[in-house]
Amino acid sequence: MQNLVLYRKYRPKNFSQVINQEHIKTTLANAVSNNRIGHAYLFVGPRGVGKTTLARIFARAINCPNRKNSEPCNTCEICKSFLESTSLDLLEIDAASHTGVDNIRELIDHLQFAPSKATFKVIIVDEVHMLSKGAFNALLKTLEEPPQHAVFILATTEVHKVPATIISRTQRFDFKKVSIADLSKLLRFISQDTNLKITDGALLEIAAASDGSFRDGLSLLDQVMNYASGEVTEELTEQVLGLTGTRTVSSFLDLIGANQTQAAVDFIGQLLYSGRDLYQFQKDFLEYLRKLLLTKVGVSADFGFNVEFQDKIKEQAQQLSIDRITKIIENFQKAENEIKWTSIQSLPLELAAIAATQMQTDLVPIIARSEATKQPQSVEKITAPVGNGNNPLDSIIQHWPQILEKIKDYNHSLISSLKLAQPVGVENKELILLFPYKFHKDAIEARKNRIIVDQVIEEVTGVKVLVKPMLSKDWKGEVKNEKDSPLQAALKIMGGEVE
Ligand SMILES: [Zn+2]
Incomplete structure (x- = not known):
């Protein structure tokens, strides 16, 4: 995704153009103007914050004959050859693609010769933590006794992977993220x-x-x-x-805050449909919730919002209690871990949205019922089943298409798993649902999904059951209604068994 036209064009060419890392650029500029040049520097920090940019400015500054104070002129022969990467006195290597000891030996051999035109030979090693053990050892030997004219600038995003022996030979600078x-x-x-x-x-x-x-x-x-x-x-x-954007996350929060379950789930569906990255949305929404919570407790920080959203988030913070905000955060934080692993990317978000919109009032009876194994009295109050006779299984099988249809309203993605399910028995108020594949069984087994299925079955048939997903091959009982699951029937004919 990297498009570097602007980056190349607007890359700072002297210290004063660098608008961040004040402390580092001042220290380096002073070293230049005082002629106190070290032999090895270590630039540590996240990617894209200016490590190699400052390394190159420094390399020119210590070599430019027309230097003004600490700034390179950028027009002399040396500066130009450094800028165009044609000088033999500036060597840049990316350790990510040159990890071997041979690459480092070559560098060191090259260092034995005096600079061709410049005062110092500058070696910039990017992502230095990628070097092999042998390469680090070779580098260490040189750092212990560097040639007078050598200046190493080692840059890394992962300093914990750089040996302590190397670090101790360098002057270290820690770069910050840009605000x-x-x-x-x-x-x-x-x-x-x-x-x-x-x-x-x-x-x-x-x-x-x-x-x-x-x-x-x-x-x-x-x-x-x-x-x-x-x-x-x-x-x-x-x-x-493809960003989520403040507007999007803010609107989503409006739906959650107003307990609009269906609209919130639809919202996620639309994000998915329009090709948004749901993982990014998840991250952005959490970040927004964090800012909301901070606003709620009175922390005034620069959130990088424009006026419209500064007002908006204050309004939202007024409407929601701290407790509520914390619970919403918990719901979506859980989804963050799951979204990376699930094959139905929208599912964790949908679950979080359902949980977060039902935590106030509507969810109470559902949660109570999910604990119903411990409180069987609630099952006694079964209203008359819509199905024929008193057999709850018959009623469920009979209404299965309506049940699926209704579940679709709650959660679209549950359907793909449930379509393969086959209701085969009710034992101790548990509805056995057979699944040919473990993946689909697991999807329904998640507690929040079971709750949805339980609730819809009750709404449609009046039968209170707790669904119990099971793999077809583990089911020893009879299969009452085979034609409801064409896949199952097909498998049986072919004598196949799937997990
Ligand atoms: Zn110059």
Whole structure:
């Protein structure tokens, strides 16, 4: 997804253009102007925050003969050859693709020769944690006795994978993520500079989606520019980037807060239908809930919202209790773990939405009933079954299509599993549902899904049962209504058994 046109064009070329990492750029600039150059630096921090950018500025600054204070001129022969990566005195390697000891040996051999034109030979090793053990050992030997003219700049996103022996030989700098405010300031400048019309809301969306990374921010802005014909709005940004966007998560919260189960589940369906990344939506919604909670308890922080959403979130915070917000967070946090593993991506979100919209009042009787194994008295109050006679199983089998239809209203994705299910018996108020595949059985077995199925069966047939999903091959009893499950029948004919 990386589109690096803007990133290359607007990459800072001297210290003063770097709008973040103040402490680091000051220290490095002072080292340059005081001529106190170390032999090895370690740049630690997340991706896209300017580690290699600062490494390159530093490399030019210590070599430029026309340096002004600490800034490289960027026009002399040396600066140009460094900028164009044609100098033999600047070596950049990506340790991710050059992990071996041979690559490092080659570097070290090269270091034996004095610089061709510059004062220092600068070696930038990106993602240094990827080096092999042998390569680290070779590097360590050089760092213990570096040639006078050598300057190493090692960059890493995962410093815990860099041996302590290496770290102790370096001067370490820890880079921070870029703040949303700084990033949107930069994005605004670039938009103006490129004559792009873009709303503040859209800029904030992009900044917030970049997760503190310049590179991601500029790459996202690039993508949006490629789509825009007129002014770039927040909506367009959301569409183009497939972001969830503040507007989306805020509307979703409105539905949850108003206990609109069906609308909330539909909402998720629409996100899925329009190709949104549900995992991202989940993350964004949680982030929004966090901000809501902070607002509720009176923490005033810069959430990167425009005025509209600053007001909106305050309003929402007033409407919901702390307890309620915390419970919603719990529901959706649980979904976050599950969404990565489930093959029905919308299911965990739908479950969370159902739980979160029914926790106030409506869910109470359902929860009570799910504990009904311990309280069989509730089962006594069965209203007259709609089905023929008193056999609850007959009634359920008879109404199975209506039951499925109704479940669809609650949760679309449950249907694909339930379609394969076969109700075969009621034992001790438990309805045995047979599934040919373990995957579908497991999907229905999740407690929240069982509750939905229980409830719908009762609504349609008046029969109170607790569903008990089971694999077909584990069922020893008879199968009463084979024609309800064509798959099962087909399997039987073929003599197959599936798990
Ligand atoms: Zn220069």
